[in-house]
Each structure stands twice: as structure tokens, then as C-alpha cells.
Amino acid sequence: MANVLSMYxxxxxxxxxxxxxxxxxxxxVSCNSRNLFPGAVFNNKDHMLDLYGESVEVDYRGYEVTVExxxxxxxDRWDEDHPKSKRLLTNENSNIFIYMTGHGGADFLKFQDAEEIASLDIANAFHQMYEKKRYNEIFFMIDTCQANTMYSKFYSPNILACGSSEFEESSYSHHSDVELGVAVIDRFTYYSLEFLENIKDKTSNLTMKDLFDYLTFDKVHSHTGxxxxxxxRNVSDVLITDFFGNVQEIIPDLSDSDGNNIKHGINDEEDYYIEKTVLDLAIEASGNSSDVLEENKTNTLVLKENDINKYLHNTIKSGHDAANSKGEGPITWWKTLASTTNGVIFTTLCFILYKFVIVTEPKN
Structure with a gap:
């Protein structure tokens, strides 16, 4: 359990x-009566990091975890009433990281010590995903005995796979916790996490090849595959964050209500405002940056909240009135305003602006 919670x-x-x-x-395990640390799960004998904590969201637990x-x-073969939060809602643009761990053997992995999933079962499921356009790329990672046999039957495109041990080879635990009396984490997962801890932010240039090269026999005590x-793609060109991180490219919406690109043919003045953020425009609208900026005790310039709110209110009101005069709804106008803001600021403010426009829509 510590394996998967560590990766989580x-x-x-x-x-x-x-x-x-x-x-x-x-x-x-956290609620098991034999756990000497109720409500906690650790991946190291020093008990420095509680993996369970207060922010773990378990989607399937206990006897819900079945091969079926x-x-x-x-x-995605569910009944209509199956909760969306428990479904894998992906499409042809999705990169999917699948990590599995537990007791296994040649071409199988145990579920609940009562049933097994075979390598061909997973291979066929991946092919259904490919035919239904449910992924762009898949990275499959498994930590179990004879793990490399679990991806031997894959036949669908754009799947990268990694396992902890070869055919007829065991995977080993890293160390035991004498207080708990059990091994707390496996070597393959332990050193994978050790490598991933070197990634401090989502701008890292470390690649999947760097990860694979790090998992040597001296560390793992088995032959990773x-x-x-x-x-x-070449694994030396695949960033770790392509699967382990959430890096999104923000593309500003520069189209009008009819879907036409408004970037084409605009003059310099319009181009100037498109490149500005809402906060930039608020500062310039004041006529003097000192009216909007003030120094705090650490000599850092900060925005005066009242001035920003006043500018946003006036901007939204004028834009809303203009939209109504053209017969446009509030959502159309909000989209136009959003297209003139910087992507990062737009992401931060979009819900505020959207809610504000809806609330202030005049009654007929």
C-alpha cells in the first residue's frame, strides 16, 4: 500500500x-487493528512522512478493487449511473500513467488474493482504449515479481512500459520497519521515488531515459525492463513531466462570437491591448502607477485592491452594456474580454469574471 500511496x-x-x-x-491498512499507528501509513522506518494524511482521495477501496x-x-464500460468521479474520462489527447503493484508472477497480478489479471487482459483493454480514442500515450509501470512479463503481450501503439524484474526473477523489498514488523516499501518503487524527488517543479528537463538509467541492478537487486x-518517441526526448506532472499549454482564445480569428488584420493599438493583462490595464488606467501601487513594509510593490476592483467593475460594466446593445449575451462578452488578457491571469480570474457578468445581467 505504501508503494502506491508514495507514487500518488x-x-x-x-x-x-x-x-x-x-x-x-x-x-x-491505515485503519487495520494491527497497525500500531492508526490512520497513518509510512514508506520509511523513520516515520517522517505520513502518506495517508488528510488529503488522500480513494476512489476504489477494499472489495471494489476487482479485475472487472x-x-x-x-x-469506460459502466452503467449510466456510475459516478463520473470514479471514471477515467480521457480522450485522444490524454497522456495516461498507470502504476500497478502487488503480488504477481509470470503474466499475472493478484487482486485480493482471490483473482488474477493476466497480461493479455491488460493488452486487450489497452487495445479497446486505442480503438475508442481514449489516450494519446500510455506509460505503464509495474512493481511485482516477474513484472516484465506483464507488458509482453501489449500490441497497441504509443505505449511505453517499465517493470521491476525479469521472467523467473523476484522483486525485493527495500527495508523493514521493526515496529510494524513488515517491509514498508519495495526497492523498485523506493528508487523511482528517490529519482522523482529530484524534480522540484514542473519545468524539469529530466527525461524518462534518465529514470530508466537510474534504476540499476545495484539499486533494485533485479533486472528492470x-x-x-x-x-x-525516443525516450530521451520524453520529459518526466509528460506523465508524472501537470504541464498545460495555455492558448488564448482570439476568436469572436462567430468563431472568426480577431488576431488577423488588427491594428497596433488593438494588438497592444491583447498583449496586456487585466492588471496591466488597471495600472495604466489610473494615469499614475503610484495611484495603484503602494509600498509595504518590505519595500515590495503591491496592488491596491480597491483600485483594481474599481477598474474591473468599470471595465466589466462598460463591456456588458456594449454587449447588450449588440444583442449579445453575457457569456459572449465575457469571452471577448478574456481574449484580451494574458493566459495566466485569465486562468486566475475567469471564474470571478464569469460569475460577475452572470450576476449583474440586467433583467428584461
Whole structure:
């Protein structure tokens, strides 16, 4: 359990929100009566980091973790009333990271010690995903005995796979916790996490090849494997953050209500305002930057909230009136205003602006 919670913590640290993570835990170790630290799970004997904490969202737990549910999750074959929060809502532009761990053997992985999933089951599920355009690229990572056999049957394109041990080879734990009396984490996962901890932010240039090269026999005590023949890109060109982090390219919407590109043919003055953010325009509208900026005790310039709110109110009101005079609704005008702001600021303010426009729409 510490294996998967450690990986869960890492991808969250690198920016992937819970809304984009499906977490399946077959056993609730944190609440087990034999756990000497109730409500806590550790991946190291020093007990420095509680992996369970207060921000873990488990989507499938206990007897919900079955082979059937896992296959349904990948292929999205659910009843209509199945909660969206427990579905893998992806499309042809999605990069998917799948991490599996547990007891296994040649071409199988155990679920609940009662059933097994075979390598061909996963291969067929991935092919259904490919046919239904449910992914762009998949990175499959597995930590179990004879793990490399679990991706041997894959046949769908754009899948990169990595395993902890070869055929007829065991995977080993890293160390045991004498207080708990059990091994707390496996070597393959431990050193994968050690490498990933070197990534401090989402702008890292470390690649998947760097990760694979780091997982040597001296560290893992087994022969890790990588399968790249189905993957189109060279692993030395694939950034770690392509799968472990949430890096999004923000493209400003420069189209009008009819879908025409307003960037084409605009004059210099319009181009100037498109490149400005709402905050830039607020400062310039004051006529004097000293009216909008003030120095705090650390000599750092900060924006006066009242002046910014006043500018936003006047801007929104004038834009809203103009939209109504043209017979446009509030959403159309909000889209036009958003297209004149910087992408980062737009992301921060879009819900505020949208809500403000809807609330202040005049009654007929």
C-alpha cells in the first residue's frame, strides 16, 4: 500500500489534481487493528512522512478493487449511473500513467488474493482504449515479481512500459520497519521515488531515459525492463513531466462570437491591448502607477485592491452594456474580454469574471 500511496503523493506534488487521479487500494491498512499507528501509513522506518494524511482521495477501496472494475475503468464500460468521479474520462489527447503493484508472477497480478489479471487482459483493454480514442500515450509501470512479463503481450501503439524484474526473477523489498514488523516499501518503487524527488517543479528537463538509467541492478537487486517498440518517441526526448506532472499549454482564445480569428488584420493599438493583462490595464488606467501601487513594509510593490476592483467593475460594466446593445449575451462578452488578457491571469480570474457578468445581467 505504501508503494502506491508514495507514487500518488509524487504525482500530486507535481501538479496532477485528485480530479485527474483514480486511486485503487485493495486494503485499508491505515485503519487495520494491527497497525500500531492508526490512520497513518509510512514508506520509511523513520516515520517522517505520513502518506495517508488528510488529503488522500480513494476512489476504489477494499472489495471494489476487482479485475472487472479495473477493466471497466480502462475501457469506460459502466452503467449510466456510475459516478463520473470514479471514471477515467480521457480522450485522444490524454497522456495516461498507470502504476500497478502487488503480488504477481509470470503474466499475472493478484487482486485480493482471490483473482488474477493476466497480461493479455491488460493488452486487450489497452487495445479497446486505442480503438475508442481514449489516450494519446500510455506509460505503464509495474512493481511485482516477474513484472516484465506483464507488458509482453501489449500490441497497441504509443505505449511505453517499465517493470521491476525479469521472467523467473523476484522483486525485493527495500527495508523493514521493526515496529510494524513488515517491509514498508519495495526497492523498485523506493528508487523511482528517490529519482522523482529530484524534480522540484514542473519545468524539469529530466527525461524518462534518465529514470530508466537510474534504476540499476545495484539499486533494485533485479533486472528492470523497458519496452519501447510500441512507443513512437525516443525516450530521451520524453520529459518526466509528460506523465508524472501537470504541464498545460495555455492558448488564448482570439476568436469572436462567430468563431472568426480577431488576431488577423488588427491594428497596433488593438494588438497592444491583447498583449496586456487585466492588471496591466488597471495600472495604466489610473494615469499614475503610484495611484495603484503602494509600498509595504518590505519595500515590495503591491496592488491596491480597491483600485483594481474599481477598474474591473468599470471595465466589466462598460463591456456588458456594449454587449447588450449588440444583442449579445453575457457569456459572449465575457469571452471577448478574456481574449484580451494574458493566459495566466485569465486562468486566475475567469471564474470571478464569469460569475460577475452572470450576476449583474440586467433583467428584461
Amino acid at each position: 503523493r509524487t504525482v500530486k506534488r507535481l501538479g496532477i489534481p485528485d480530479s485527474q487521479i483514480i486511486l485503487m487500494l485493495s486494503d485499508d 472494475n479495473f477493466i471497466r475503468l480502462l475501457t 523497458v519496452r519501447t517498440d510500441l512507443f513512437k
